[in-house]
Amino acid sequence: MPELPEVETVRRQLEPRLVGRTLVAYAVRDARWTEPRSPNEVVAPLVGRRIEGFHRRGKYLIWEAEDELFLLIHLRMTGNLLYDAPEGTLYTRAHFGFDDGHDLRFVDPRRFGTGWLLAGQSELDAYLDARLGVEPFSDGFTAEHLRRLARGSRAPIKAFLLDQKRIAGIGNIYADEALFRSRIHPLRQAGRVTTAQWELLRDAVVDALSAGIDARGASIDDFRDLDGARGSFQDRFLIHRRADDGCLECGGPIRKILAAGRGTYVCEHCQPRPRGARIVPMTR
DNA sequence: GTGATAACCTGGGTGC
DNA sequence: TGCACCCAGGTTATCA
Structure with a gap:
């Protein structure tokens, strides 16, 4: 089950491959992933925007795009992010294509994972602060x-x-x-x-x-x-x-x-x- | 306010 | 062999 170490593992792999890349295409095959918002509401604003970084807070993976747009991805129990996975990979809920020809899939058999878009650092901080306590690797974890x-x-x-x-x-x-x-x-x-x-x-x-x-x-x-x-x-x-x-x-x-x-x-x-x-x- | 529980979801294991 | 049922667990909503 993805907990902090699993999310951090994926974050460290994503950073060198996708920072600086631009999202050029996407397909969300399971609208439940972005509920209660529509997939277009959540993902379309990211198209054409350069990826500035990947961060982690607790078990949330944070995709930071240009102009302070943040896509929060939670893997919940069975979610996985796969880079250049084969076409036809089972349980693909969302599929992202980038300007260098590579792609990323969100794969989740049990469909518990979520995708959520936030605009601006203050909105991101408010969202996370309302849900998460101290980070175990922070100075405040005493x-x-x-x-x-x-x-x-x-x-x-x-x-x-x-x-x-x-x-x-x-x-x-x-x-x-x-x-x-x-x-x-x-x-x-x-x-x-x-x-x-x-x-x-x-x-x-x-x-x-x-x-x-x-x-x-x-x-x-x-x-x-x-x-x-x-x-x-x-x-x-x-x-x-x-x-x-x-x-x-x-x-x-x-x-x-x-x-x-x-x-x-x-x-x-x-x-x-x-x-x-x-x-x-x-x-x- | 706090703690316990149900619901969400589906693959895999178990028992009959 | 096939079917029904139970269990796994992160988060949220609801209840006591």
Whole structure:
């Protein structure tokens, strides 16, 4: 599932290939991609405009065109951007042609991905600020900031990490990996995480995301990079999807439980269960 | 205000 | 073998 590292992987590949290029043609084959706006409303303004850059905020990929036009692309669960993919590539929702003869496809079997156009830096900032909290690779991502955000919260720490309005870019995989690295149980109440644990968790989030970027993302199911290649972070998971294996730290069992409504992997020896936490096991 | 849950969507896995 | 059902999960809306 595309989270921050997967989006960053694609962004880094797009930049050298498409910055300076001009969009000359497009076809949106699934109007749902731009709902509630029409595809023409969202994409037509970009035609004839030079691409100035590709940026990322959380899990959003931002295509910056001339005159401060921004196309926000969200891959959601199964979206992929493919460069020069073969004609007839299945599940192509949008297709972009550039002045150098190359092309880019947005491919998305489950049709959850979105495309959204914003005009002007202030409109972009307002849109993102309303939806996203602190960036994990920014100076503001400190243990003290996290501790303040969580003060009084009774929600499980797993839900806290997944809340994009608090921290931008973490999804199910990297939440599990960061919690295991910091030895915090996913069901611990966010407001009860200690100062020392926030320090560990802050570093664990950065470590897990950095490792994901180094591995060019995780390809459990659908994620592919710009060239259609798989990432390799799934081969380096410490806890996520390892319910059939023993814990790499202690050799104990890894359980799959429900936390924040998501399948969550935990070693309850390394990540002690908080008193009173109610476990909902998952079998699949 | 906060936290939990449903809905969106479809491919793949499971059970009968 | 074929069918029905369940599950996966990022985000948003809705409900308690």
